Amino acid sequence: MDTAAPGLTFRDATEADVETLVALIESAYRGDSSRAGWTTEADILQGQRTDPEGVRAVIKSSDSRLLTVERGGRVVACCQLEHRGDHAYFGMFAVSPTLQGAGLGKLIIAEAERQARETWAVTEMHMTVISVREDLIAWYERRGYRRTGRMTPFPYGDERFGIPQRDDLQFELLVKELA
Numbered sequence: 359m360d361t362a363a364p365g366l367t368f369r370d371a372t373e374a375d376v377e378t379l380v381a382l383i384e385s386a387y388r389g390d391s392s393r394a395g396w397t398t399e400a401d402i403l404q405g406q407r408t409d410p411e412g413v414r415a416v417i418k419s420s421d422s423r424l425l426t427v428e429r430g431g432r433v434v435a436c437c438q439l440e441h442r443g444d445h446a447y448f449g450m451f452a453v454s455p456t457l458q459g460a461g462l463g464k465l466i467i468a469e470a471e472r473q474a475r476e477t478w479a480v481t482e483m484h485m486t487v488i489s490v491r492e493d494l495i496a497w498y499e500r501r502g503y504r505r506t507g508r509m510t511p512f513p514y515g516d517e518r519f520g521i522p523q524r525d526d527l528q529f530e531l532l533v534k535e536l537a
Contacts, residue, residue: 368469371424376413378433383408386452395455403520427466435462437470445482446474467501475536483536486529503532
């Protein structure tokens, strides 16, 4: 689906996209390649961010979509949208590190919000962010998300979510009213 975002194509991910999307998500958050962008978690988490099974589960879920963003036929970003009753959950957001900081993320989150409203008639978008990621939380606040103070524990000991490099990690719920 083409949108007003120039040169970008938005579509639902397919099974054929799994390896590309895993590589994109890993490059945006973990390891040295993530340091080319500003969303890196390399200093607080090592190991994996996701795996093929996790990406496949989102693609196959009847209540989820993995929105894939292409520019010039190349996958440059993605995000998960999951229908949860009166709200949608926004997750698995990744923009290629070399394209971060140029406004692409703003366009993608706006399109994700539009699609969630139109597809599911939801009134809110929810997401969770690691609470020590103040720069990332501030970016979401500038997009209209608000901190709720509602925390959930980080899954320490479950390496599917990474290997923590500090002992104070938790997720904070951020919420945005969708008009």
